[in-house]
Amino acid sequence: MNESLIQALQLSIKLSIITSILLLIIVPPIAFGISKLPSKWHILFEFFFSLPLIFPPIILGFFLLLIFSPEGFLGQWFSMVFSETLAFSFWGVLAASFIYTFPHMYRQTRAAFTNLDPRLTDLARMLGKSEKRIFFTVIIPQSLPLILKSMVFCFSHIIGAFGVIVMVGGSIPDKTKVASIALFELVETFQYHEAFDYALVLMGISLCSAVIMEVINRLFIEKKRKTPLYADY
Amino acid sequence: MLTINITRPLRSEKGFINHEYHLQSTPGECLGISGPSGAGKTSLLKMIAGLMLPQSGFIQYNQDLWFDKSKNLNIKPQHRSCGILYQDPLLFPFLTLKENVLYGSKNKELADKYISFLGLEGLKNANIDKLSGGQLKRAALAQLLTYNPDILLLDEPFAFLDERWILKIVDLLFQIRNIEKKIIFIVSHQKDFLASITDRIITISNGKTIKESYINHFSCRKAAIPSAYFSKPAI
Numbered sequence: 001m002n003e004s005l006i007q008a009l010q011l012s013i014k015l016s017i018i019t020s021i022l023l024l025i026i027v028p029p030i031a032f033g034i035s036k037l038p039s040k041w042h043i044l045f046e047f048f049f050s051l052p053l054i055f056p057p058i059i060l061g062f063f064l065l066l067i068f069s070p071e072g073f074l075g076q077w078f079s080m081v082f083s084e085t086l087a088f089s090f091w092g093v094l095a096a097s098f099i100y101t102f103p104h105m106y107r108q109t110r111a112a113f114t115n116l117d118p119r120l121t122d123l124a125r126m127l128g129k130s131e132k133r134i135f136f137t138v139i140i141p142q143s144l145p146l147i148l149k150s151m152v153f154c155f156s157h158i159i160g161a162f163g164v165i166v167m168v169g170g171s172i173p174d175k176t177k178v179a180s181i182a183l184f185e186l187v188e189t190f191q192y193h194e195a196f197d198y199a200l201v202l203m204g205i206s207l208c209s210a211v212i213m214e215v216i217n218r219l220f221i222e223k224k225r226k227t228p229l230y231a232d233y
Numbered sequence: 234m235l236t237i238n239i240t241r242p243l244r245s246e247k248g249f250i251n252h253e254y255h256l257q258s259t260p261g262e263c264l265g266i267s268g269p270s271g272a273g274k275t276s277l278l279k280m281i282a283g284l285m286l287p288q289s290g291f292i293q294y295n296q297d298l299w300f301d302k303s304k305n306l307n308i309k310p311q312h313r314s315c316g317i318l319y320q321d322p323l324l325f326p327f328l329t330l331k332e333n334v335l336y337g338s339k340n341k342e343l344a345d346k347y348i349s350f351l352g353l354e355g356l357k358n359a360n361i362d363k364l365s366g367g368q369l370k371r372a373a374l375a376q377l378l379t380y381n382p383d384i385l386l387l388d389e390p391f392a393f394l395d396e397r398w399i400l401k402i403v404d405l406l407f408q409i410r411n412i413e414k415k416i417i418f419i420v421s422h423q424k425d426f427l428a429s430i431t432d433r434i435i436t437i438s439n440g441k442t443i444k445e446s447y448i449n450h451f452s453c454r455k456a457a458i459p460s461a462y463f464s465k466p467a468i
Binding site for chain 1: 282283284309310311315316317323324325327336337338376380
């Protein structure tokens with residue numbers, strides 16, 4: 001495997017890790033805030049946050065490119081603050097992959113919060129804990145396995161993302177040329193042997209993610225469901 | 234003194250019935266609440282603790298107004314000094330037994346005292362899913378007593394427990410009542426059992442208080458406790 005392919009793989013992994021961490025930090029408070037709103041607001045947010053999931057990736061990428069370009073409102077703001085263009089930069093690709101995976105992470109996290117056992121939060125309230133403390137000591141430990149599982153899914157999703165990234169970032173080595181674009185270029189130039197090896201490596205990463213998700217599922221989610229601790233009161 | 238004067242419609246077999254609760258309790262009183270299933274006994278405890286909202290009326294503890302519909306006042310459960318022990322023991326599944334007991338209070342001395350008294354010493358570091366029903370019940374009681382609220386709301390506190398533990402816990406509750414002057418509510422559908430351990434029994438049915446019985450001091454009745462508990466319910 002040549003150096004440029006390794007570079008593209010490293011960039012993909014870096015992009016996936018940063019996006020996953022951002023999702024883990026940003027999405028749970030948003031999802032929790034929304035889960036506390038009256039249900040009529042849920043439909044509105046659900047619709048708005050589902051848009052990146054509904055649009056085909058290439059179309060989503062195209063609209064993001066318009067917004068991230070120096071004439072777009074986000075691109076203009078970014079250039080003003082950081083003196084750098086957002087489109088065709090690593091930051092642009094990072095923002096695009098965050099938006100691309102946000103709906104999945106949001107839906108899973110909100111489901112985790114909605115399915116919480118309300119009796120445990122009541123118990124914590126009765127034992128004198130503030131709402132903030134209940135969030136960190138009861139709600140997060142209860143929903144963390146599902147949140148982590150969906151974070152691993154998003155990580156694996158970004159490793160293979162193509163349409164949205166190629167639209168926003170193009171193919172600039174060491175900046176925006178991620179593994180999926182490198183694989184596409186290998187096929188485009190008829191280097192099938194290298195493309196096969198490279199695809200195997202990407203598949204290996206996806207399989208590892210699947211194993212981690214299954215471990216989380218078996219150890220924490222399924223086990224929790226089987227624990228006959230509570231009955232209705 | 235705890236004064237309760239509230240109403241709330243609750244679902245029953247005949248549809249929604251307006252439940253009325255009017256009662257007073259003084260510090261150091263052990264009050265029994267009896268009634269058939271669905272009479273609204275647990276709901277009363279939840280409303281006192283602030284986990285369920287009454288439709289009208291007020292709840293006052295000493296000088297503090299905890300709930301008053303006319304003033305739109307509702308003090309959060311965190312700021313009412315009361316704790317519920319549920320019929321089905323409820324603990325945090327992601328914490329060990331000792332962490333659970335210490336969740337509401339950092340008083341390690343008190344936690345150790347109750348863990349030891351309730352025979353849970355060897356299970357301090359055990360995960361909650363490894364405990365039996367009786368052990369869970371005793372752990373939940375240890376958690377509540379370590380939190381040390383002014384008002385103890387106990388919903389069928391002796392379910393899952395054997396005779397030895399029932400006697401020990403009754404003794405402990407009497408000590409708490411007499412020395413610490415706490416108000417203790419004990420909910421049970423077994424009236425005979427309540428008669429052997431409480432000072433007064435309030436019987437609720439169809440959302441109304443149908444009977445209020447005053448009972449002599451329990452200590453002379455202690456011998457009758459196990460047989461009263463293990464006998465068939467009076468209702």
